[in-house]
Amino acid sequence: MAPLAGDPKTIVQDHINKHKVMIFSKTTCPFCKKGWSHDYLLFTVWAEFLSGAAQDQDICQISRHAENFSEWPDIWTDSIEKFGGPNGFLGGAMIICSLLFGQNFYLEQHRIKIYVRYPDMLKTFQNGQTFGPTVLKNLVDRMDFYNGGFIQSSLAEISGQRTVPNVYINGSHLGGCDSALAAHASNKLLPLINPSTDQYDYDLIVIGGGSGGLAASKEAASLGKKVAVLDFVKPTPVGTAWGLGGTCVNVGCIPKKLMHQAAILGHSLEDARKFGWEFDEKVSHNWDTMKSAIQDYIGSLNWKYRVELRDRSVDYFNSFGEFKDPHTIKATNKRGKVQDLTAAHFLLAMGMRPRYLGIPGDKEYCITSDDLFSLKYCPGKTLVVGASYVALECAGFLAGIGLDVTVMVRSILLRGFDQQMAEKIGDYMANHSIKMIREAVPTKIEQIEKGEPGKLKVTAKYVKTGEEFVGEYNTVLLGIGRDACTNGIGLDKVGINLNPKNGQVIAEAETTNVPHIHAIGDILDGKPELTPVAIQAGRLLARRLFGGGKEQCDYTYVATTVFTPLEYGACGFSEEDAIAKYGEENIEVYHSNYRPLEWTVPGREENACYAKLVCLKTENERVIGLHVVGPNAGEMTQGYAVALKCGATKAHFDTTIGIHPTTSEVFTSLSTTKSSGLPVDQAGC
Amino acid sequence: MVQQIHVEGHEAFMKTATEHKGKPVFALFSGSKDGAGSSWCPDCVKAEPVVKECMKFVPDEAVFIECGVGDKPFWKDPNNIFRKDDKLRLKCVPTLMRWGTPQRLEEEQCADSRLVQMLFEDE
Numbered sequence: 135m136a137p138l139a140g141d142p143k144t145i146v147q148d149h150i151n152k153h154k155v156m157i158f159s160k161t162t163c164p165f166c167k168k169g170w171s172h173d174y175l176l177f178t179v180w181a182e183f184l185s186g187a188a189q190d191q192d193i194c195q196i197s198r199h200a201e202n203f204s205e206w207p208d209i210w211t212d213s214i215e216k217f218g219g220p221n222g223f224l225g226g227a228m229i230i231c232s233l234l235f236g237q238n239f240y241l242e243q244h245r246i247k248i249y250v251r252y253p254d255m256l257k258t259f260q261n262g263q264t265f266g267p268t269v270l271k272n273l274v275d276r277m278d279f280y281n282g283g284f285i286q287s288s289l290a291e292i293s294g295q296r297t298v299p300n301v302y303i304n305g306s307h308l309g310g311c312d313s314a315l316a317a318h319a320s321n322k323l324l325p326l327i328n329p330s331t332d333q334y335d336y337d338l339i340v341i342g343g344g345s346g347g348l349a350a351s352k353e354a355a356s357l358g359k360k361v362a363v364l365d366f367v368k369p370t371p372v373g374t375a376w377g378l379g380g381t382c383v384n385v386g387c388i389p390k391k392l393m394h395q396a397a398i399l400g401h402s403l404e405d406a407r408k409f410g411w412e413f414d415e416k417v418s419h420n421w422d423t424m425k426s427a428i429q430d431y432i433g434s435l436n437w438k439y440r441v442e443l444r445d446r447s448v449d450y451f452n453s454f455g456e457f458k459d460p461h462t463i464k465a466t467n468k469r470g471k472v473q474d475l476t477a478a479h480f481l482l483a484m485g486m487r488p489r490y491l492g493i494p495g496d497k498e499y500c501i502t503s504d505d506l507f508s509l510k511y512c513p514g515k516t517l518v519v520g521a522s523y524v525a526l527e528c529a530g531f532l533a534g535i536g537l538d539v540t541v542m543v544r545s546i547l548l549r550g551f552d553q554q555m556a557e558k559i560g561d562y563m564a565n566h567s568i569k570m571i572r573e574a575v576p577t578k579i580e581q582i583e584k585g586e587p588g589k590l591k592v593t594a595k596y597v598k599t600g601e602e603f604v605g606e607y608n609t610v611l612l613g614i615g616r617d618a619c620t621n622g623i624g625l626d627k628v629g630i631n632l633n634p635k636n637g638q639v640i641a642e643a644e645t646t647n648v649p650h651i652h653a654i655g656d657i658l659d660g661k662p663e664l665t666p667v668a669i670q671a672g673r674l675l676a677r678r679l680f681g682g683g684k685e686q687c688d689y690t691y692v693a694t695t696v697f698t699p700l701e702y703g704a705c706g707f708s709e710e711d712a713i714a715k716y717g718e719e720n721i722e723v724y725h726s727n728y729r730p731l732e733w734t735v736p737g738r739e740e741n742a743c744y745a746k747l748v749c750l751k752t753e754n755e756r757v758i759g760l761h762v763v764g765p766n767a768g769e770m771t772q773g774y775a776v777a778l779k780c781g782a783t784k785a786h787f788d789t790t791i792g793i794h795p796t797t798s799e800v801f802t803s804l805s806t807t808k809s810s811g812l813p814v815d816q817a818g819c
Numbered sequence: 820m821v822q823q824i825h826v827e828g829h830e831a832f833m834k835t836a837t838e839h840k841g842k843p844v845f846a847l848f849s850g851s852k853d854g855a856g857s858s859w860c861p862d863c864v865k866a867e868p869v870v871k872e873c874m875k876f877v878p879d880e881a882v883f884i885e886c887g888v889g890d891k892p893f894w895k896d897p898n899n900i901f902r903k904d905d906k907l908r909l910k911c912v913p914t915l916m917r918w919g920t921p922q923r924l925e926e927e928q929c930a931d932s933r934l935v936q937m938l939f940e941d942e
Contacts (some may be wrong), residue, residue, distance in 0.1 A: 430921055431921075433920060433921035441924070441928065445931070665830055
């Protein structure tokens with residue numbers, strides 16, 4: 135609870151933007167009291183709004199009871215059902231009270247700020263001595279120190295009014311006590327707070343028809359709202375585009391997993407001989423058969439989403455959307471036809487697109503995952519640039535279907551993932567005919583021969599020495615990262631705050647700094663970039679906005695899987711993140727190599743598969759990280775995610791009897807710790 | 820004007836569809852009508868007037884094939900050719916589709932004019 139440093143004017147404006155109803159008041163001001171105290175009209179009016187606006191809302195109001203004023207700070211709270219008398223009373227201060235109308239929130243999450251005049255008042259708060267009901271403790275997020283005089287000056291600058299109470303509704307200045315009472319008397323106050331959405335074409339416009347956007351739009355529509363979805367795919371540099379559904383469906387998870395399966399089946403064919411199957415020596419793979427079958431399936435999904443939207447009366451526009459003003463979008467379709475669409479709320483869900491290297495020849499001759507899954511020809515001898523999960527997964531299945539694959543990595547593999555596991559993935563790939571060039575970057579791509587595929591000459595250099603080398607490939611596939619699609623759609627026009635480092639949208643509970651504009655999915659700053667996360671966040675947001683829902687998206691313990699040739703499942707902290715957060719002495723890692731039974735007969739590796747549990751000693755060895763490389767890692771990890779969310783400890787895992795024979799049972803019998811230094815190589819079952 | 824062709828059975832359908840390769844082809848598969856002109860399939864009966872009404876949305880150069888799949892016992896056989904053929908894989912009647920694409924409507928969807936219009940108009 136540190137004092138907040140910052141320009142008072144920015145802070146004031148921020149408050150005005152953030153809250154539907156924002157009242158700046160002063161404890162010693164009788165007109166503020168007029169507005170707020172139970173005995174006065176305005177308070178009665180607010181109770182009226184509440185019962186009309188939504189059921190089951192709690193309002194916490196911090197205000198001041200003038201007669202009991204004695205010392206600083208001065209705060210009490212009251213829940214709306216109890217109005218008729220103060221519930222608790224504390225001290226006196228310059229107070230800023232925010233009422234969140236029309237939004238739903240848990241008592242604990244209510245954003246209440248208490249401004250104290252002198253820093254050492256804070257001590258009183260922390261000791262709870264002057265607290266009335268202990269509910270206040272749960273309510274107060276933080277306490278900020280401000281100088282009241284500067285706030286009043288800022289308010290004067292913004293609205294021309296220096297006196298309090300200074301009332302803002304939906305970001306617009308209303309006035310003081312008289313204005314508020316007058317508005318109420320003429321029945322204008324409630325419509326100001328909850329403006330009718332009849333003036334807009336839609337209740338919600340969703341920009342981006344991907345995993346998050348579609349989920350949110352369908353949820354909002356099921357709650358009776360008028361919804362539109364805009365989805366537009368800007369073709370790649372080589373001209374690839376796709377239908378409704380976003381990255382996951384068209385150029386991500388779905389085709390990736392299917393091609394990964396194609397590669398696994400190829401491997402299974404080899405193993406099959408050892409299990410007694412007899413067939414011709416030569417087994418070959420037809421790229422076109424695989425690609426066409428996968429594209430047919432994707433096409434059926436594109437169509438399925440079109441039908442779903444139409445069925446639920448969600449309007450779909452295959453158009454590019456740009457903000458004209460805070461409530462208007464300019465939608466341009468592929469033929470250049472323009473129309474304006476207005477809405478009360480907007481949801482940004484535009485997702486990301488692959489990044490290019492920024493070297494000569496990259497856009498002309500390289501492809502990305504956006505192009506790979508619908509490539510009209512077999513990619514042939516391929517250089518994959520990058521060490522993202524996209525790069526490694528693609529390299530993995532391309533090698534798995536029999537292609538000559540090289541991966542060029544600038545530094546580490548799978549940045550952000552547990553590095554021990556990342557290296558195991560890399561080792562496995564290197565042992566399975568994938569050439570790895572480490573610590574190198576391409577500097578130039580040139581075309582030697584046109585064709586489908588053609589021949590490309592890649593010039594690269596080693597990062598440490600600068601030494602140059604060349605290579606020849608049919609295809610160069612870039613997997614160096616993805617960038618949020620937040621440029622060129624007018625977000626600056628409406629004042630959306632983006633993280634300058636990565637262009638991603640800054641949001642709190644999926645709402646941006648502009649109260650009626652929300653964001654979900656890959657464009658969100660600091661959240662996992664995964665389809666199920668976007669779907670969950672989108673659904674819950676729609677419920678909160680339109681359905682009286684209160685649940686927030688829980689971004690913790692989100693399980694993921696990297697579908698490299700040796701799959702990697704993870705949930706919770708990486709080992710290094712756990713150590714960084716809790717300290718090495720408080721972490722115990724249990725681990726083991728293991729060998730799937732199915733690998734014995736075909737004679738596959740004994741020590742490639744590995745599992746570990748990262749446990750927190752200070753909480754009874756609660757399992758805070760689970761990591762596994764091995765076949766079907768995704769299926770394995772999903773169930774354990776539930777356990778981790780429930781706070782399972784190592785003891786829970788130990789007392790759970792395993793299913794035999796499976797690979798997942800390894801987690802029920804981990805006994806060797808890393809700290810013991812004992813080896814974990816497999817002897818046998 | 821959209822060319823409308825009526826066929827009975829799988830062989831006739833495939834022959835007609837192949838003949839019109841290169842044009843957009845729409846197909847409606849329904850339970851065949853009896854001598855009195857009634858289909859045994861109630862959903863097909865519901866869909867017929869809706870599809871007819873939406874014909875105005877079909878592009879002029881397209882071909883519309885109305886295919887009777889056979890009588891009820893034939894259709895109910897889980898191994899009948901309409902279900903087994905990879906290019907068709909019909910799960911039910913009525914099925915309305917844009918031939919050669921994954922775009923299709925099934926059962927009560929065929930009686931929803933919004934969906935039928937969307938199928939006919941889509942590019």
